[in-house]
Amino acid sequence: MLTRKQHDLLMFIHERMKESGIPPSFDEMKEALDLKSKSGIHRLITALEERGFIRRLPNRARALEVIKLPDSMNPSLGGRRARFEPSVIEGNLGKIPPHAAGADNDAGHSVAIPVMGRIAAGVPIEAIQTHSHTISVPPEMLGGGEHFALEVRGDSMVDAGIFDGDTVLIKKQDTAGNGEIIVALVDDEEATLKRLRRKGETIALEAANPAYETRIFRPDRVKVQGRLVGLMRRY
DSSP states (O other): OBOHHHHHHHHHHHHHHHHHSSOOOHHHHHHHTTOSOHHHHHHHHHHHHHTTSEEEOTTSTTOEEEOOOOGGGOGGGTTOOOOBOOSSOOSSOEEEOGGGTTOOOOTTOOEEEEEEEEEESSSOEEOOOOOOEEEEEOGGGTOSEEEEEEEEESSTTGGGTOOTTOEEEEEEOSOOOTTOEEEEEETTTEEEEEEEEEETTEEEEEOSSTTSOOEEEOGGGEEEEEEEEEEEOOO
């Protein structure tokens, strides 16, 4: 599955290649998708490459190769419409009633929390919203409210004890305190796990790894999707 912008970029590249045999420039792609910067195009191309739709050819300028198209473009599939990944985490999430939070629970009782895909703890990636499976979590790890889980990809939060392959438990909320670790949605396109810092009229998304730079945004570019409340790890 692709996000709408990933799909639009893939089809733009495909159509341009059919017309001229030459991939479009980054400026042309940015203009076609009405993005403000080339960095957004870089992220989309990386996502398409990771999903196996395109390939970048080394040591050649503007060298892109379309490997495959979405299933909706395959005549053998009866012209099914493309499915898109939404950009915002939503849906029926694991919920504990407020009165149950902190109450005594038998060891056999647990809460089913949906795993809503992966979250980048590194360079932000497009949020994957597919509800792939559920995990059972002890209620005392959660407290009241709605929760979801995400699989961590990347190493930007290692100094906070969050490693590649961990599963983070997130309480769904749209506000967070200064210094809390959050799921942040940037420009309605990409999600990342970072520490929130408010600096004057700006919002900083701070890594817990000195190898990564802190990213600064205007408040209108960042939406809080949830706050980190727990972590699960397999050994």
